[in-house]
Amino acid sequence: MQGKVALVTAASQGLGRAIAGRLAEEGMHVALCSRSAERVREAAEEVARRGADRDVRVEAWEADVAVPEQVLALSRQVEQAFGRLDVLVCNAGGPPPGDFFDVEEADWEKAFQQNLMSVVRLVRACTPLMERSGGGTIVTITSTSIKVPLPRLILSNVMRAGVYALVKSLVPELAARNIRIHTVAPGRIDTGRVRSLDQDLARHTGRSVEEVRESFYRQIPLGRYGDPEEFAQVVAFLVSDAARYLTGQAVFVDGGMMRAL
Structure with missing residues (x-):
């Protein structure tokens, strides 16, 4: 992983920030984005400190992955800054909680753009650069709801399941480009x-x-x-060469909570 480049979206806090920090510790150069310029700059400073012993480079940009133009601009910024891309981590803030009759049509549209179409656009925008770099790995962050829906999370349940369907559908097309793809499903x-x-x-x-x-x-x-760092370690494994014969997997990081087959 030393010297390779990763893009982690929604990385100013939570799981995205932990993943970015872990990849930096493994020696990867890291690009981060967030809707908050202030928070992503702060996160970038922490990520850089975590990778200081490995001489990593960290760049951060303000970007909303729900906005098509900003996703395209983000992919261009990564290419201009690093000239390559080996790992893409598709992460986004979760939609608000609520039951079916609590949420309005506008809520559905916002969740669709933020949690499903963001992945579609990131993969479309970044795949050409990854292919020119010799291949790589894409990881989408979803939820255990891809297996069993969670209470009061109707928007997340539907959109996360859509991302998992996308992941499974893309396996053969991306494999032909030497790109692996997974989803990692956090529990609590x-x-x-x-x-x-x-x-x-x-x-x-x-x-x-x-x-x-x-x-x-x-x-x-x-x-x-679970601890965010424990989750990040699983992502780091999946994007490493140790997992080079794995693709299309859904990995549940949930302490054994998911009991379904």
């Missing part, structure tokens, strides 16, 4: 996003946040929420 990873979902579920059910978390602990065989 202790991020700001999951903490906000716990708060929403607590309000909706009349329980405390502590009671909500305890109920999840009982469903997780390992008995705890």
